[in-house]
Amino acid sequence: MLYSRYFIPTTKETPSDAEVVSHQLMLRAGMIRKLASGIYNYLPLGLRSIRKFENIVREEMNKADAIEMLMPNVQPAELWEESGRWAFYGKELLRFKDRKEAEFCMGPTHEEVITDMVRREIKSYRQMPVNFYQVQTKFRDEIRPRFGLMRGREFIMKDAYSFDVDSSAADLSYDKMYNAYMRIFERCGLNFRAVEADTGSIGGSSSHEFMVLADSGEDAIVSCDSCRYAANVEKAESPLFTDKSEAGSEPLQKVATPDMKAIVDVAGFLNLSTDKTVKALVYASEKGDFVLALLRGDHELNELKLKNYLGWEDIQMATEEQILACTGSPVGFLGPIGLKQDITVVADRVVRGMSNFVVGANEKDQHYINANIGRDFELSSYADIRSVEAGDACPRCASGKLEMWRGIEVGHVFKLGTKYSKALNATYLDANGKEQIIFMGCYGIGIGRTVAAAIEQNHDENGIILPVAIAPFQCSVVAVNTKDSGVMAAAEEIYLNLEKLGCEVLFDDRDERPGVKFKDNDLIGIPYRIVVGSKGLAEGKVEVKVRSTGEVISLALEEVTQAVKSMIDAALAHKE
């Protein structure tokens, strides 16, 4: 590709509305341009990276026996009514009517459409297992699109759906996809973790998220430094504290704690460490349920774990008025003793091992010391409701400690069970001629988001450093002085030879000063840059600069193409 005939509108300055690095750099490198909030044009360079990643995804999906197809963007409302999600999905689903007033939506995901296709076409156990996938544009009317391609409203996604005769067969399909995902992100040279995750609105029994590690990531994840355990903190189990201390023997006593609302203040005032206190939090559901959650003073509540434990559809912190009604106390002095209303009290499992602790007295400026469960109050149950922290013991192995990371969710695999197949009545006949419900799994990869995440993880002050596998071009040839016919001839020959070897090469033949070309090449993240200048040429030499390391290698003119080709091949080699 000739740079002078291509279209790479780079900019020196960063558009003011781009906040994260990947967004800024994709704009500056001329990869994307915004059309509307969360909606982008993919310019030629950006499209190249996206296509390259798509193709890696395709290769691995095909290898894992998934079959490519393509479903429409526009979907009829009836299917969504059948699955129950027309009512449930909310405003994220962009709905509209056609000229006949029939209702439609832009597809945010394709469980309904694929299940409809499958229930019409898959009739026998002999037709399974089967897995269909597509690379397609989704639309989700996100409340707050942000960070460029990281969270767009319109975005490209690879989604796959597996169909199996029963749960254990579905597990095998799930494992196959899990392994394919591992290979995909490994091939892209990304530093990532596969973590246990909450299933959210897609539903189903279990799931894993694939997280690219980056400080700007929207999710917090933990991984064990010793075993393979890794999870989203939303989901991460806290270790079981087994140290059951002796039964509390000290007498319960009410003490004045004027204006001591925060745990640290109370503990400081009483000259105790915060882990000798128990804090109480009131949560409410939209339906009007309330719960009092008890945690060790220095621990944080995990709302999602509490919500899932209670089986609520939603959860939020109770308002001050609600809290007053439940406990009879202002915020800051809440506790399990002497509640005004009989509400559910759930304690974190860690609290089970505590004795003689401090709790709020449900009375302004009063706390109890030496409180003990059973003697002083009863609770409904114990549950794992606290958020794990870095340094916690691993919940799975004896020796490990949890490390904490920020991550960008680039892929998510779900075991759906029969959620959609049941709703849409997707059944098959088994070997005995008996009708059975199909078991499903679904598997997504954010295509644009992965490219953005790769940039987020790989950049420096000069611009993008994309891994070779998804860089828009693998290498470039920069002619330092276009007026020098010797330089131009040599550069062009290298360029043509590299193309002959099958390399994706950009020939920077522009009549620009060298500095401009170097800056642009760095910015757009060309992994290997071959510089042809008159000085080197006089000695029959050209140089190769490696973008990721900054290393400069001087090579003889005749050996450079093969050398660069070898470097590219080495970078693309992946474990089979």
Next chain:
RNA sequence: CGGUGAGUAGCGCAGCCUGGUAGCGCACCUGCCUUGGGAGCAGGGGGUCGCUGGUUCGAUUCCAGUCUCACCGACCA
């Protein structure tokens, strides 16, 4: 949707407080010059100042409304 901030040339910004029809840098066009890390000189093109209404002789500037965009929360590939 709640909270915060911003809309002036393709991009980054100034001007507005104290009304008199707009300016700087980059980018773009022409010429000269220059060619190993975003050069220099000269000339030039480009803006209904987000939109609507009000106040005023006169509004980018003051007032009201409205739209859009970004950031922080719930959602998610």
